[in-house]
Amino acid sequence: MRELYLDDLRVGQRFVSDLHALDEAQVIAFASQFDPQPFHLNEAAAKDTLFGGLAASGWHTAAITMRLMVRGGVPVAGGLVGAGAEISWPQPTRPDDVLRVESEILEITPSRSRPDRGMVKVRSETRNQRGEVVQILEARLVVPRRPSTADSG
Amino acid sequence: MRELYLDDLRVGQRFVSDLHALDEAQVIAFASQFDPQPFHLNEAAAKDTLFGGLAASGWHTAAITMRLMVRGGVPVAGGLVGAGAEISWPQPTRPDDVLRVESEILEITPSRSRPDRGMVKVRSETRNQRGEVVQILEARLVVPRRPSTADSG
Numbered sequence: 001m002r003e004l005y006l007d008d009l010r011v012g013q014r015f016v017s018d019l020h021a022l023d024e025a026q027v028i029a030f031a032s033q034f035d036p037q038p039f040h041l042n043e044a045a046a047k048d049t050l051f052g053g054l055a056a057s058g059w060h061t062a063a064i065t066m067r068l069m070v071r072g073g074v075p076v077a078g079g080l081v082g083a084g085a086e087i088s089w090p091q092p093t094r095p096d097d098v099l100r101v102e103s104e105i106l107e108i109t110p111s112r113s114r115p116d117r118g119m120v121k122v123r124s125e126t127r128n129q130r131g132e133v134v135q136i137l138e139a140r141l142v143v144p145r146r147p148s149t150a151d152s153g
Numbered sequence: 154m155r156e157l158y159l160d161d162l163r164v165g166q167r168f169v170s171d172l173h174a175l176d177e178a179q180v181i182a183f184a185s186q187f188d189p190q191p192f193h194l195n196e197a198a199a200k201d202t203l204f205g206g207l208a209a210s211g212w213h214t215a216a217i218t219m220r221l222m223v224r225g226g227v228p229v230a231g232g233l234v235g236a237g238a239e240i241s242w243p244q245p246t247r248p249d250d251v252l253r254v255e256s257e258i259l260e261i262t263p264s265r266s267r268p269d270r271g272m273v274k275v276r277s278e279t280r281n282q283r284g285e286v287v288q289i290l291e292a293r294l295v296v297p298r299r300p301s302t303a304d305s306g
Contacts, residue, residue, distance in 0.1 A: 039232065084242060
């Protein structure tokens with residue numbers, strides 16, 4: 001896939017990622033390592049919690065979202081380097097979810113101090129197989145400008 | 154450790170987590186699965202990037218932070234359930250870092266519609282062994298009120 005420099009991006013530009021099929025084993029493996037709470041580890045224990053059943057850690061949803069973005073979901077040059085983000089989880093990610101990420105360029109700000117780069121704000125909605133939004137991420141990415149010596153095509 | 158209900162928290166209250174010692178194998182394992190970019194996978198490839206050397210994925214730092222918070226770093230009743238967060242990475246997390254999380258309660262907002270809970274905003278700084286902040290997280294957590302039938306001690 002062609003990689004996009006700051007100069008190639010425009011506000012409103014949209015990208016859609018591939019799919020990621022989650023399953024219970026992935027949910028439990030991630031939670032065991034990073035978010036060992038009953039509602040992320042065990043279906044029976046999760047029943048009586050706020051989640052009403054096994055749910056993926058929000059940070060697992062974030063990590064899968066990053067994987068989908070890196071694997072072509074947001075094809076910017078130099079890779080995806082985030083300075084920061086706002087993140088929310090409007091509803092739980094479930095073990096049988098099939099996730100995709102839909103991204104849109106919100107803002108493009110060339111750097112004043114560093115002429116070789118700029119900051120791009122990207123809104124990425126992670127949706128399940130029913131189209132329901134399980135995560136909203138607004139990330140600030142550092143994106144390089146096209147090198148002046150490079151072919152502009 | 155005693156678990157704290159909404160009623161037990163106060164603005165300005167601080168908590169410090171245990172330590173987590175990172176290493177290159179952990180950095181590469183996480184990145185391979187969730188953030189497969191050269192600067193998170195390979196020291197030599199990372200040299201010529203913005204990072205100037207191998208760095209952990211920001212989402213790996215976030216996941217380790219969650220582990221440290223869950224394991225006693227922020228001992229709220231019912232577990233740590235996040236509605237959303239702002240996150241930033243002021244500098245890279247490196248393979249030889251030993252991380253800890255210092256958290257402070259910023260806001261406590263009892264729910265108007267759900268008398269059994271409230272929203273708590275917590276600022277958590279993840280620091281390395283030199284005290285440098287590698288991540289700032291401001292998370293909105295759902296925290297239960299002490300059940301009215303429970304012993305208040």
